[in-house]
Structure formats: C-alpha cells, structure tokens
Amino acid sequence: MDFFIQWNYHLQSLNSNKKITGNKVAITFDDGPHPEHTPKALSLLKKYNAKGTFFCIGKNIEKYPELFQEIIKEGHSVGNHTFSHSNAFGFFGTKKVVEELKRTNNLVKNLSGLQMVLYRPAFGVTNPSIARAVKELKFRSIGWNVRSLDTTFRNEKQILDRITSRTEKGAILLLHDTSEKSMAVLERLLVFLEERKLKSVTVHQLLQIKAYA
Numbered sequence: 638m639d640f641f642i643q644w645n646y647h648l649q650s651l652n653s654n655k656k657i658t659g660n661k662v663a664i665t666f667d668d669g670p671h672p673e674h675t676p677k678a679l680s681l682l683k684k685y686n687a688k689g690t691f692f693c694i695g696k697n698i699e700k701y702p703e704l705f706q707e708i709i710k711e712g713h714s715v716g717n718h719t720f721s722h723s724n725a726f727g728f729f730g731t732k733k734v735v736e737e738l739k740r741t742n743n744l745v746k747n748l749s750g751l752q753m754v755l756y757r758p759a760f761g762v763t764n765p766s767i768a769r770a771v772k773e774l775k776f777r778s779i780g781w782n783v784r785s786l787d788t789t790f791r792n793e794k795q796i797l798d799r800i801t802s803r804t805e806k807g808a809i810l811l812l813h814d815t816s817e818k819s820m821a822v823l824e825r826l827l828v829f830l831e832e833r834k835l836k837s838v839t840v841h842q843l844l845q846i847k848a849y850a
C-alpha cells in the first residue's frame with residue numbers, strides 16, 4: 638500500500654467511490670489507442686453492455702485518430718494520459734508537463750470538440766511538478782483501487798484472480814488495451830461482473846464528476 642500513500646502525498650487522486658448507490662464499477666484502459674487491441678476492447682464492451690474510460694496517449698491518438706473517435710462514438714469516455722508517455726516523465730518540470738498535457742488535449746479538442754479534464758498519471762507517478770501542472774490546468778487526477786498488473790509476467794488466471802478478489806462496488810479497475818492477454822482478461826472480467834450484477838460505467842459517472850470542461 639506504500640505506493641498509494643506516496644501517490645496521494647503529492648496529488649489527491651480519486652481512486653474509488655465506495656459510497657455510490659447501485660452496483661457500479663469503472664473499468665479504465667491506459668496506453669491506447671492500439672490498432673489491434675482497442676477494437677477488441679470496444680467489441681467486448683459492446684457485447685457485455687458495459688462502458689469504459691480510455692486514458693489515451695497523445696502520440697497514439699495522433700497515429701490512430703479514427704480509432705480514437707470510435708471510442709467516443711461508442712459512448713465511452715476519454716482522458717489524458719500524457720503525450721509521450723516518456724520514461725523520463727517523472728523528471729519533467731511543471732512547464733514540460735503542462736505542455737505534454739495541453740498537446741494531447743488540443744489534439745483531442747480538434748478531433749472531437751471535447752476538452753478533457755480527467756488525467757491518469759503515466760506509470761502512476763506523481764510529484765510536485767505534476768501536481769502543479771494538474772492544478773494549473775484544472776484537471777482531476779484519476780487513480781484506481783484495483784490494479785490488474787496485466788502488463789507484468791502474470792498469466793491470465795493470476796491477473797483475473799487478482800482483480801476478482803478485490804473488485805466490489807465503487808471500484809476503479811486499471812487495465813491496458815495494449816495486449817491480447819489483457820483482452821482475454823477483459824472478457825472474463827466482464828463475465829464475472831455480469832454474474833455479480835456489477836455494471837461497468839464510465840469513471841466520471843462512477844465518481845459523479847465531469848469528464849469534459
């Protein structure tokens with residue numbers, strides 16, 4: 638749990654909404670859009686009548702603008718996940734962080750007319766520079782309380798067990814629409830949610846906040 642304590646020390650992220658009425662959770666996807674896996678995520682969400690939130694990387698939106706627009710068209714919500722997703726993001730000063738977030742927001746504004754206000758920290762990293770940038774742009778930082786670890790060595794079953802043992806109403810789940818393994822997990826997760834009568838909604842619906850300015 639140290640991870641979350643350190644995170645919140647710099648920047649208050651919204652990680653769940655346990656007080657929500659109704660059996661709702663929010664599945665979130667980081668790092669897309671991805672030409673192969675995002676379409677799969679969209680078709681699975683449609684099949685199970687679920688909504689998700691996609692925290693997209695600007696440079697991927699630039700590469701796959703139509704796919705990005707498809708996400709919105711399907712009724713899901715979108716948020717900012719930096720432009721470069723650089724490994725050095727944690728070392729960027731406030732100005733550079735602001736530039737990254739604005740660049741992605743401008744791109745999205747041009748493509749969709751939407752002014753995003755939800756931010757998902759790249760690598761879950763926050764520090765005073767990032768906190769200042771988020772504040773300056775009047776963004777909301779969105780965390781999670783169920784981390785699937787779907788980008789690690791763990792196999793599908795281990796990932797799914799990890800998720801299902803921690804998922805209860807009000808949870809925000811973190812997945813990535815970047816691998817076949819994650820998409821296999823997503824389908825099993827959607828079946829699990831259906832069995833538990835838990836419905837996936839967009840993260841802004843779960844948190845009862847606005848996704849766009």
Ligand SMILES: [Zn+2]
Pocket residue numbers: 667668718722758759760
């Ligand atoms: Zn990421």
